[in-house]
Amino acid sequence: MEASARIPSASEPGLRRSVHRSMQRTALLSITLLVGLAGVLLSMVASPAAAGQEELDPQAALKDALGKAGIEIDLARGMCSIPARVLVREELLEFLLVGPHGSAHESLFVTEVRPSLLNTALLALGAERGVNARWETKDPAPTEEERKQGLSPVEVTPPEGDGFFLYALWKEDGEVYFHRVEDLLRNLKTGRTMRRHRWVYLGSRFAEIEKGEPEQFIADREQNLINIAFFSEGNTLITAALEDCLEQTIWIANSWLLPERTWPIQFVFTREPVSSFPDEWLSALSDPSEASSAGESTEE
Numbered sequence: 001m002e003a004s005a006r007i008p009s010a011s012e013p014g015l016r017r018s019v020h021r022s023m024q025r026t027a028l029l030s031i032t033l034l035v036g037l038a039g040v041l042l043s044m045v046a047s048p049a050a051a052g053q054e055e056l057d058p059q060a061a062l063k064d065a066l067g068k069a070g071i072e073i074d075l076a077r078g079m080c081s082i083p084a085r086v087l088v089r090e091e092l093l094e095f096l097l098v099g100p101h102g103s104a105h106e107s108l109f110v111t112e113v114r115p116s117l118l119n120t121a122l123l124a125l126g127a128e129r130g131v132n133a134r135w136e137t138k139d140p141a142p143t144e145e146e147r148k149q150g151l152s153p154v155e156v157t158p159p160e161g162d163g164f165f166l167y168a169l170w171k172e173d174g175e176v177y178f179h180r181v182e183d184l185l186r187n188l189k190t191g192r193t194m195r196r197h198r199w200v201y202l203g204s205r206f207a208e209i210e211k212g213e214p215e216q217f218i219a220d221r222e223q224n225l226i227n228i229a230f231f232s233e234g235n236t237l238i239t240a241a242l243e244d245c246l247e248q249t250i251w252i253a254n255s256w257l258l259p260e261r262t263w264p265i266q267f268v269f270t271r272e273p274v275s276s277f278p279d280e281w282l283s284a285l286s287d288p289s290e291a292s293s294a295g296e297s298t299e300e
Contacts, residue, residue, distance in 0.1 A: 062124065069117045073124065074278055078271035080121045081169070081281060084111040086263045093251045096166070096181060096240070097267060099223030107224075108184065108253055109168070109267060115219035119203060119237055122164070125271055130161020130200035132239065133230040133246075156230070159200040159241040166199055166226075166238075167268040169277060171285035172259050178268075178277065184257055185228065189250045199226070200241045202234050263288065 059075055066073050066080075073080040084097065087110045095107035104110055134157045141153050166181040182194035204219035218235040219225060226238045229248040244250065259265075264286050268277065 066117070066121055066124075070113045071118060071121045072266075072278075072281060073121050075124065077274075077278070078125055079268060079274065079277075080118075080125060081266045081268040081277075082111050082113045082118060084109040084168075084265050084267040086258055086261050086265065089253045089255045089258055089261055091252070092249055093185070093253065094229040094248055095224055095227050095236075096185075097226040099225065102223030102225070108181075109265065111225070111267065115204065115223065115225050115237060116217050118225065119219070122201060122203075122237065122269065125164075125269070127164070127201040127203070128162040129203045130159055130163055132200075132202055132234040133157065133159050133232065135232060156243075156246050158243050158245070159202070159230070159239050161200050163198045163200040163241070164238065164269040164271065165273050167270065167274075167277075168265050169268055169281070169285065170259060170263060170265040171287040172263070173289045174287065176282055176285065177259075179257060184254050186252050186254045187244060187250055188252060189244070189247065193254055194240075194244070194251070195242055197241055199238050201238055202236055204235055204237055 063073055063075070071080055071082050087098075087104060087107050089108075091106065093106055093108055095103050097109045097111060098104055098107040099115065100110060100112065102110075136155045136157070138153055138155050147153065167178055168181055168184060169176070169178040171177070180196050182196045185194040186192070187194055204217060206215040207218055208215045209221065218233075219237055222235055224236050226240075227236045228240050228245055228251050230239070230245050239245075266281060266285065268281075
């Protein structure tokens with residue numbers, strides 16, 4: 001990323017008026033991608049009049065196309081998953097999921113999947129854009145004495161709206177593990193894991209990075225997909241939605257539950273809480289410990 005290129009904040013004067021247009025463009029892009037992904041495969045299918053040929057189901061075409069991008073989707077069960085790896089286990093966290101060129105020094109997981117394609121899958125599951133966290137100056141403002149006592153002059157409203165329940169799924173020593181992602185995060189202030197909740201879908205946004213150049217989908221550019229701590233810009237696809245997430249220095253991995261760094265996982269997005277996953281997803285999980293064990297047996 002060029003050091004000279006600055007991404008305008010969504011709250012800057014003049015840009016707030018364009019937020020609605022940006023939301024419309026985000027939705028239009030994703031709809032276009034949905035149609036395009038299905039259309040590419042449909043165009044490859046011979047006419048149903050051809051001997052032995054049947055028209056391909058558009059949902060099957062979409063599933064196949066997303067699969068080629070590393071995204072598994074189950075429309076009937078309202079869920080999708082992407083491959084990811086464990087990243088930061090011992091340091092403070094501000095993000096849950098990023099790309100290789102995102103804020104990798106402060107994210108629990110990393111994925112190679114392109115954010116705009118994941119956004120397409122989330123929209124295909126029926127996600128509707130929620131509202132990001134909001135900072136508003138209190139009126140009347142706190143007195144000097146109240147400020148000394150710790151009362152903030154700003155009222156923060158957590159994100160609200162539609163979203164997803166998030167899971168991490170992996171295999172280790174032949175056993176399958178899955179956890180709500182909140183169970184994998186520790187709140188240093190309370191000493192407990194993060195409270196389980198629905199994470200709010202934001203869908204990122206478009207912005208003009210260089211004057212006169214086409215606007216860019218910011219999640220693709222920044223490669224930050226899911227944030228834990230609140231950020232006013234709304235550049236990610238999904239955000240945490242708890243009041244505790246206002247603080248940026250209290251979140252750390254619950255490393256007692258996690259496999260080692262770089263361990264492969266499936267990161268799962270569901271519309272409702274679940275207790276099971278498609279069998280084909282489970283059977284496809286890779287287990288590095290099995291390969292390690294096989295290597296040790298060969299040496300013996």
